[in-house]
Amino acid sequence: MNxxxxxxxxxxxxxxxxxxxxxxxxxxxxxxxxxxxxxxxxNLWWGLAMFAFGATMFYFGRRKKSRQ
Amino acid sequence: MASLTWxxxxxxxxxxxxxxxxxxxxxxxxxxxxxxxxSGRSIPAWITGLAFISANLGAQEVIGMGAQGAKYGIxxxxxxxxxxxxxxxxxxxxxMPYYYGSRARSVPEYLKLRFDxxxxxxxxxxxxxxxxxxxxxxxxxMGELSGVLLGDKxxxxxxxxxxxxxSAVIILFYIFAGGLTSAIYNEVLQFxxxxxxxxxxxxxxxxDIGWWTGLKERLAEVAVHSTPPLPPDAYTASxxxxxxxxxxxxxxxxxxxxMGLGFVLSFGYWCTDFLVVQRAMxxxxxxxxxxxxxxxxxxxxxxxxxxxLPGMVALxxxxxxxxxxxxxxxxxxxxxxxxxxxxxxxxxxxxITGQPERNDKGxxxxxxxxxxxxxxxxxxxxxxxxxxxxxxxxxxxxxMAGNVTALNTVWTFDIYQSYIHRGASDHHYLWxxxxxxxxxxxxxxxxxxxxxxxxxxxxxLQLVFAFVNAPLFATFALGMFxxxxxxxxxxWGLLSGTAAAAVHHGISLPAGAVAGVKGGYLxxxxxxxxxxxxxxxxxIYAFTTCLIVSxxxxxxxxxxxxxxxxxxxxxxxxRPDEGEMxxxxxxxxxxxxxxxxxxxxxxxxY
Numbered sequence: 001m002n003x004x005x006x007x008x009x010x011x012x013x014x015x016x017x018x019x020x021x022x023x024x025x026x027x028x029x030x031x032x033x034x035x036x037x038x039x040x041x042x043n044l045w046w047g048l049a050m051f052a053f054g055a056t057m058f059y060f061g062r063r064k065k066s067r068q
Numbered sequence: 069m070a071s072l073t074w075x076x077x078x079x080x081x082x083x084x085x086x087x088x089x090x091x092x093x094x095x096x097x098x099x100x101x102x103x104x105x106x107s108g109r110s111i112p113a114w115i116t117g118l119a120f121i122s123a124n125l126g127a128q129e130v131i132g133m134g135a136q137g138a139k140y141g142i143x144x145x146x147x148x149x150x151x152x153x154x155x156x157x158x159x160x161x162x163x164m165p166y167y168y169g170s171r172a173r174s175v176p177e178y179l180k181l182r183f184d185x186x187x188x189x190x191x192x193x194x195x196x197x198x199x200x201x202x203x204x205x206x207x208x209x210m211g212e213l214s215g216v217l218l219g220d221k222x223x224x225x226x227x228x229x230x231x232x233x234x235s236a237v238i239i240l241f242y243i244f245a246g247g248l249t250s251a252i253y254n255e256v257l258q259f260x261x262x263x264x265x266x267x268x269x270x271x272x273x274x275x276d277i278g279w280w281t282g283l284k285e286r287l288a289e290v291a292v293h294s295t296p297p298l299p300p301d302a303y304t305a306s307x308x309x310x311x312x313x314x315x316x317x318x319x320x321x322x323x324x325x326x327m328g329l330g331f332v333l334s335f336g337y338w339c340t341d342f343l344v345v346q347r348a349m350x351x352x353x354x355x356x357x358x359x360x361x362x363x364x365x366x367x368x369x370x371x372x373x374x375x376x377l378p379g380m381v382a383l384x385x386x387x388x389x390x391x392x393x394x395x396x397x398x399x400x401x402x403x404x405x406x407x408x409x410x411x412x413x414x415x416x417x418x419x420i421t422g423q424p425e426r427n428d429k430g431x432x433x434x435x436x437x438x439x440x441x442x443x444x445x446x447x448x449x450x451x452x453x454x455x456x457x458x459x460x461x462x463x464x465x466x467x468m469a470g471n472v473t474a475l476n477t478v479w480t481f482d483i484y485q486s487y488i489h490r491g492a493s494d495h496h497y498l499w500x501x502x503x504x505x506x507x508x509x510x511x512x513x514x515x516x517x518x519x520x521x522x523x524x525x526x527x528x529l530q531l532v533f534a535f536v537n538a539p540l541f542a543t544f545a546l547g548m549f550x551x552x553x554x555x556x557x558x559x560w561g562l563l564s565g566t567a568a569a570a571v572h573h574g575i576s577l578p579a580g581a582v583a584g585v586k587g588g589y590l591x592x593x594x595x596x597x598x599x600x601x602x603x604x605x606x607x608i609y610a611f612t613t614c615l616i617v618s619x620x621x622x623x624x625x626x627x628x629x630x631x632x633x634x635x636x637x638x639x640x641x642x643r644p645d646e647g648e649m650x651x652x653x654x655x656x657x658x659x660x661x662x663x664x665x666x667x668x669x670x671x672x673x674y
Contacts, residue, residue: 003093003094003097005115005253005256008086008089008090008253008257009256009257009260011086012082012083012086012257013260013264015082016079016082016083016455019075019078019079019082020075020079020451020452020455023075023450023451024451027451033449033450034449036446036447036448036449037268037272037447037448037449037452038272038275038276038447040272042268042272042448042449042451042452043449043451043452046264046268046452046455047451049264050264053260053264
């Protein structure tokens with residue numbers, strides 16, 4: 001199968017991570033929203049973490065493809 | 069209950085788009101039946117490994133383990149560290165050579181090659197029925213949960229029906245288009261989604277109550293105040309209190325646990341259930357097939373922290389952050405004016421009276437299945453909540469997709485090709501597989517509605533599974549490691565093992581239960597301290613009966629000649645050649661590492 005699975009996984013997590021981080025940035029001052037998560041802006045941090053994961057996956061997936 | 073905002077829906081839509089997109093892209097690669105049903109046997113080990121674990125990780129696992137964590141504490145880890153890892157290692161090292169090497173396209177097909185047609189038929193039909201029921205029960209659980217989380221109606225449509233309809237259409241599309249490969253790719257996607265969705269939950273929950281020390285202290289309070297009182301570390305020590313059933317919340321002792329769960333039920337599932345074995349069969353080489361369950365064992369070892377811990381936290385945290393509308397709807401207010409909760413777990417509500425259910429001692433029956441969803445709603449703000457719910461959705465879908473792909477393969481090859489229409493073209497069977505996908509999903513939906521009508525359907529299903537799975541491992545082990553075992557032995561062993569399970573269940577009753585689905589429907593001859601204990605012992609008796617009957621009948625009947633069994637039995641198969649592989653790539657190395665870590669984990673939580 002010549003579709004490397006890392007590409008769609010990387011793509012999805014990059015997009016979701018970016019969306020979440022963006023939302024986190026946009027709601028950064030909202031203490032009411034983040035009261036549930038103990039005051040931590042989880043959207044921003046976890047969004048960034050997911051984006052990093054997605055980008056890494058995507059990179060490795062593409063690198064393998066261009067090598068073939 | 070949970071008010072979802074645009075960001076939550078966006079995340080769900082992105083996920084759905086990718087799931088459908090993967091199916092779409094893979095569509096044009098499905099040229100032969102091997103492509104559709106077995107991914108052309110070309111998938112690398114890390115992918116089949118993650119798919120292996122993900123197919124098993126349906127929402128019954130994710131939500132069920134949260135519920136068990138709330139009910140039994142760290143003892144639940146036994147379902148993983150005792151009840152899964154050893155079997156996964158065993159199937160990878162010792163059984164995959166025969167599954168993969170025999171070129172069987174399914175587990176029932178292996179039985180036909182090794183034994184005979186009637187053994188295959190028995191296994192194929194019972195598996196097909198159970199997998200459809202299991203898929204239906206999954207769908208029903210998802211429909212119900214959607215109703216709880218999103219309210220009875222969404223945009224004017226009934227939530228239950230809508231959620232089932234939407235997920236059915238999505239799964240239908242991507243499996244119809246891309247077959248097993250599509251299912252596998254999506255399962256890997258779902259695996260990562262579940263990890264990313266639940267890690268923050270474990271983190272936030274633990275942080276909120278003071279990490280492991282805080283959890284231990286609070287659970288000690290619960291243990292000491294339970295009726296009857298338990299030792300303070302009953303919820304946080306996994307082996308210390310297994311000498312006697314009255315000392316632990318599960319009501320079991322170590323022998324029943326190790327033999328019943330750790331051996332019979334565990335090996336009976338992981339070594340013979342086509343749903344998971346199918347993913348290993350899709351691997352691109354023998355070594356990859358053997359490594360698949362081992363690779364799957366690695367995340368499986370650590371999943372207790374992801375799914376069980378939040379359940380344990382649910383028991384000792386408080387619903388302070390859920391807004392008042394949620395509280396009013398989800399929790400019944402007690403006489404003191406405060407919501408009736410155990411931690412953040414609501415009581416089970418009797419649908420007729422609207423009041424909490426009570427057991428025969430007058431105590432409230434808690435709805436432990438709500439532990440994980442309540443945790444999500446309690447700790448996740450908008451945004452992350454969307455991710456968490458998408459992870460739940462993903463776990464439902466990976467379970468259902470696993471059922472459907474296993475079903476369409478067993479139907480097409482083991483039932484249709486064997487008994488209805490032999491010798492047709494490959495193209496015909498590929499077409500049949502696609503039809504079976506449609507039919508499988510339709511049947512699952514029907515099964516979901518059946519499940520909706522009957523309160524006890526999930527208990528019933530667990531029971532049937534245990535009855536059928538418990539003797540299976542005996543049959544397979546004998547088949548793979550004893551050349552003398554015959555088809556007659558296997559067939560009658562399976563039947564008598566299942567009968568033994570039904571009989572044992574019929575003559576025993578767990579403490580506090582009423583005769584019926586819980587047992588004792590024949591004549592109560594023995595009592596068990598808990599349902600778990602009864603289950604474990606039913607499994608042990610079923611396995612032993614199957615073993616003995618199979619051996620006796622095999623000895624009395626004529627075996628197949630040795631040339632027929634080459635590659636299917638241990639003593640007649642050359643050892644796989646691992647001469648050139650470096651030590652770190654050998655399956656045995658990975659197996660030892662996995663087992664060592666599992667033993668260490670057991671020690672840490674002793």
